[in-house]
Amino acid sequence: MRTFFRFLIIYLLFLLQTGIGRYAPDLVLLAVLIFALSAAPKTTLGLSLFAGFCLDLVNPMTFGFNLLICLITGFGIQSLQKLVYYGHRYLFLFLLIVLGLKYGLGFLIFGAIPPIPEIIVSGLITLILVLPFNFIFDRLVANPWRIG
Numbered sequence: 001m002r003t004f005f006r007f008l009i010i011y012l013l014f015l016l017q018t019g020i021g022r023y024a025p026d027l028v029l030l031a032v033l034i035f036a037l038s039a040a041p042k043t044t045l046g047l048s049l050f051a052g053f054c055l056d057l058v059n060p061m062t063f064g065f066n067l068l069i070c071l072i073t074g075f076g077i078q079s080l081q082k083l084v085y086y087g088h089r090y091l092f093l094f095l096l097i098v099l100g101l102k103y104g105l106g107f108l109i110f111g112a113i114p115p116i117p118e119i120i121v122s123g124l125i126t127l128i129l130v131l132p133f134n135f136i137f138d139r140l141v142a143n144p145w146r147i148g
Contacts, residue, residue, distance in 0.1 A: 014054040025125040036077035048074030
């Protein structure tokens with residue numbers, strides 16, 4: 001039931017993120033990051049595939065890019081799950097790395113990058129939302145991190 005609830009949360013965040021528009025925070029990527037720290041490897045794979053596929057449906061010109069980013073995020077964080085201790089400072093660090101990877105790979109693969117103010121505003125909003133989302137998701141799915 002927790003797994004279905006996580007899929008539902010990712011889908012609702014996808015709808016919210018696409019509805020916001022230009023300066024939308026990366027809510028789906030944030031949810032994948034938080035869920036990857038507490039979910040099993042198979043669940044993380046499913047969540048990452050679903051999240052990336054949903055995001056790729058919005059922009060068919062870059063189909064597969066969001067799927068790649070979500071899979072890298074899910075498996076990268078999943079592999080670090082046993083090494084980190086529960087702490088909010090890791091969430092900020094992981095999110096900064098993931099956002100840098102997203103925009104860096106986007107620039108390397110497509111040769112284009114969104115406007116810098118859009119990246120800064122979107123990234124800052126996403127960083128501000130890390131702690132509230134982590135608090136809410138921990139209460140909703142009730143599966144805390146394990147000590148590494």
